Amino acid sequence: MGSFAHLSELRSLQNTLNQAIDAFEQERCSLDLPELSTYTSDPHPLDDLNFLPSTSLFAARRTALACIGQLKVLLQSPYEKVVEQSCAVYDTACLDIFVRGGLVDELATPDALLNGRSIDELHQALDLSPKRISVIFRLLAAQGWLREVTENTFVLNRPALQLRRGSCGRTWSLTPGKPKVASSLLDFVTQGEWKYSVSPAETAFQISHGTSDTLFQYLARNPDQFEQWSASVRTYGDACHLALMEDYPWHKLTQKTIVDCGAGLGSLVESLVKLPCLSDCNFVAQDLPQITPSTTSNLNRSCEDLLSSRRITIESYDFFSPQQRAAGAVIILKHILHNWPDHDCVRILQNAALEADPETKILIIDNVVLPSTVSGSPHALQDGGAESRKDSLPEFLPRNYGAAAKASLALGVHMMGVFNGHERTLAQWEAIAERSGLHIDMVYHVRAPDSVIECSLGSGTRMQNSAGEPRATRPVS
Numbered sequence: 001m002g003s004f005a006h007l008s009e010l011r012s013l014q015n016t017l018n019q020a021i022d023a024f025e026q027e028r029c030s031l032d033l034p035e036l037s038t039y040t041s042d043p044h045p046l047d048d049l050n051f052l053p054s055t056s057l058f059a060a061r062r063t064a065l066a067c068i069g070q071l072k073v074l075l076q077s078p079y080e081k082v083v084e085q086s087c088a089v090y091d092t093a094c095l096d097i098f099v100r101g102g103l104v105d106e107l108a109t110p111d112a113l114l115n116g117r118s119i120d121e122l123h124q125a126l127d128l129s130p131k132r133i134s135v136i137f138r139l140l141a142a143q144g145w146l147r148e149v150t151e152n153t154f155v156l157n158r159p160a161l162q163l164r165r166g167s168c169g170r171t172w173s174l175t176p177g178k179p180k181v182a183s184s185l186l187d188f189v190t191q192g193e194w195k196y197s198v199s200p201a202e203t204a205f206q207i208s209h210g211t212s213d214t215l216f217q218y219l220a221r222n223p224d225q226f227e228q229w230s231a232s233v234r235t236y237g238d239a240c241h242l243a244l245m246e247d248y249p250w251h252k253l254t255q256k257t258i259v260d261c262g263a264g265l266g267s268l269v270e271s272l273v274k275l276p277c278l279s280d281c282n283f284v285a286q287d288l289p290q291i292t293p294s295t296t297s298n299l300n301r302s303c304e305d306l307l308s309s310r311r312i313t314i315e316s317y318d319f320f321s322p323q324q325r326a327a328g329a330v331i332i333l334k335h336i337l338h339n340w341p342d343h344d345c346v347r348i349l350q351n352a353a354l355e356a357d358p359e360t361k362i363l364i365i366d367n368v369v370l371p372s373t374v375s376g377s378p379h380a381l382q383d384g385g386a387e388s389r390k391d392s393l394p395e396f397l398p399r400n401y402g403a404a405a406k407a408s409l410a411l412g413v414h415m416m417g418v419f420n421g422h423e424r425t426l427a428q429w430e431a432i433a434e435r436s437g438l439h440i441d442m443v444y445h446v447r448a449p450d451s452v453i454e455c456s457l458g459s460g461t462r463m464q465n466s467a468g469e470p471r472a473t474r475p476v477s
């Protein structure tokens, strides 16, 4: 991207957006992908969680989305912004009605995808008030979920195809609890003795659900909710999966025992075991005893022979107890530590490292949060701006790509509300590693919200971007 330092904020963002769209289009054509359209009943190849965009397509899309977010901030009336954001709870409520009220299913039949459904037809089919449906639909239309083809007749837009039965987006949207937790967040942050608590048993989740259980204890007592919760966690893993497989150099781990600790259904092991470069590795999937039966039935479906030959072992293990398999092994903690407060992360890592030797690698797979300092802004230099320029970040964009990072940032608030956990910056990861007696050797940023943080008993930190090039060098201490 070129520098527009001489331009006003508006013109600079406009130019950056144009450049990003040009780069996106150039890459789309060279990959022979169809044009993007909102008004189609076919998903675009980019919508498939199993499609990994090229590095340039990924970067162009992220920059364009960040620009659009910054432009909206710049252009929108601040009062209207307040009204819009304070009403954003209705975005979630309307999405919920759209899916749970059966409206998406009615609009997803082949005929409705072509011709739409009138509000009256939806009222007849679902016994819902036509007036209320139209109020809700016009808000959803403003967010791109559907369009009004003629007055009071609506058709699903392309993004809504993710809400159809069997889609990952549908699974994610059906997991309850977020509005309830959000309604107790103010008390959790501002009131009472839990204000500064770091315990996973003293969060907005306990306040809103009237329980003293942690989320994991609560889910263990409510198997239906556990099923739904783990299915939605799995979709989040699926969305990052391909980038993780492609952008981390797994070939470095040959001849190792690879232990996925807190493996859930074992999807990571299921993929790693198929990599030719890891054909001489053995795998262990560990989780709590109440979870391992599901891990077994899942892995039995695709890897039964590997379970019987013991190339894959499934075992019950509590990561707050010493990890017996650490010597010479690779211990993976994927989407685990963001669920826990710092002192618990330190306990988990100390236990993982207790029997470690210099050959042991501990891979933390989680988000590495970047600050939201804005390059080219009046405060950029005092606030990390020099570092921003090193990455040749376009002017007036936040280092974390702002609007393009909103889903991860919102998830970070949820994690805080339910676990007292949170996503962490590199400095916070370094502090946790150091307290656990570990060093971060390398950080790989992949084409997804995840990064792979390689730790060992050794020393020195290097970072690589998704193209595999060193991005910055930073000693740990």
Ligand SMILES: C[S@@+](CC[C@H](N)C(=O)[O-])C[C@H]1O[C@@H](n2cnc3c(N)ncnc32)[C@H](O)[C@@H]1O
Binding pocket: 216, 233, 234, 237, 261, 262, 263, 264, 265, 286, 287, 288, 291, 317, 318, 319, 320, 333, 334, 335, 336, 339
């Ligand atoms: C967010 S899920 C991540 C699952 C998997 N690593 C993935 O990336 O899909 C967290 C996992 O940690 C497991 N877990 C929670 N507490 C644990 C403990 N004390 N010991 C071992 N596993 C635990 C849960 O059962 C769950 O499978």
